Amino acid sequence: MRLTTSIKTALVSLASSLALSSIAAHAQTELKVYTALETEQLAEYAREFNKAYPEIHIKWVRDSTGIVTAKLLAEKANPQADAVWGLAATSLLILKDEQMLETYAPEGVTNLSPKFRDNSAQPSWVGMNAWMGALCFNTIEAKKLGLPKPTSWEDLTKPIYKGHIVMPNPASSGTGFLDVSSWLQLFGDQKGWDYMTRLHDNIARYTHSGSKPCKLAAAGETPIGISFAYKGASLKKKGAPLDVVFPKEGLGWDMEAAAIVKGTQNLEAAKKLMDFAVSKAANEMYNKNFAVVAMPGVAKPIQYYPANPETLMIDNRFDWAAQNRTAILAEWQTRFDGKSDPK
Incomplete structure (x- = not known):
């Protein structure tokens, strides 16, 4: 049976209405x-x-x-x-x-x-x-190089680790900034910058991502990556030869x-x-x-x-960190930016 033009028009109109209704329902x-x-x-x-x-x-x-x-x-x-x-x-x-x-x-x-x-x-x-700071320590690469597992931030300044540490740039990485601001709070202004100067001697490079140092450690491209706990734990779950280390002085977060x-x-x-x-x-x-x-x-x-992560987290002064962020980053870049990855 052939449909009349008026019926066809009505059906087309109905189909269009239904289509529009369906689109609206899923908008x-x-x-x-x-x-x-x-x-x-x-x-x-x-x-x-x-x-x-x-x-x-x-x-x-x-x-x-x-x-x-x-x-x-x-x-x-x-x-x-x-x-x-x-x-x-x-x-x-x-x-x-x-x-x-x-x-x-x-x-x-x-x-x-x-x-x-x-x-x-x-x-x-x-x-x-x-999210809290942590170290990603590649046990296989460290054994090849004869590197002991660090247990503290201070350990990282020992000459044996020279050229074997990767860290995030605090200007681009929130993880890098929480590390820098936590060291200044833990050690005080003068001793904090002194610590970073001694650490800088052992740094191979500064990355623009907080997770990249841990990824590099997981891949065996560096034995030690200063990163954050989530990335270390997730990569270790996937089989990476990592120990996730929580420095004993306290964790920036x-x-x-x-x-x-x-x-x-x-x-x-x-x-x-x-x-x-x-x-x-x-x-x-x-x-x-x-x-x-x-x-x-x-x-x-x-x-x-x-087991007790909150007891390891420093008493972070967020207002202080936010108010001083620009000055801290300017000082850090003046002192250490020469080892940063290209942007």
Whole structure:
């Protein structure tokens, strides 16, 4: 039976309406999120977020901490990001001082430990987890070279390690900056710079990524990489011949945090991201990789981390680190930047 023209037109119109309805039902808000999370974490973070908010699509913009921070500051007059999820708290404190963050108290934020949230009357950021400094020590390469396993930061200045240590550049790496700022807090200003001068004599190169020294150690390209615990533990789980060493003087650390960028056109979607970032589900996700998370009572022991990680973390003065970041980096670059990898 042939269809009349009017029936065909009606069917085409109906099909078009149904198609448009389907598209509308699956329409998503795109949220541009700047981050310094490790690349392999991004898919899981987005997937878990979408379980709660399937209507929001995260478009990640990922780079090292220093580069993301510099990018956000450069875009101050014309913000391109909607939110930040996974950037050092010291960086967010700088952005807060520049009045670049939207104030918002996510639902459930008071369930977080006080040290993992902005306790201002109008909070601008929320903490996620702590990442802490550590050494990645390649046992096979060290044995070939006759290198003993270091147990302290001071050990790294011994002549036997000359040319066998790789470290992140603090200007581009959040891990590098937490190391430098923690040494200045641990040893004091004068002794801290003296320590870094002696350490510099043994450094082979400074990388622009906090995880790269550990990756180089895992690959046997250096016996010792100054890096952070998550990367060492994850590579060791994959079979790398690494010992993850936690220097006995204490561990520098920083807090990964999240915030809304002021001026976003997707404010409601960004608020939902913050609500998820402080949720129990999110903290359980953080705990898959980090031994210390923002919500008390959630964290379970992580393989290859110390049993008591919080007791090893220094009393980090985040405000001091943020306020002095520019001066610290300028001094560091004047003294040590000659061994940095090309940008």
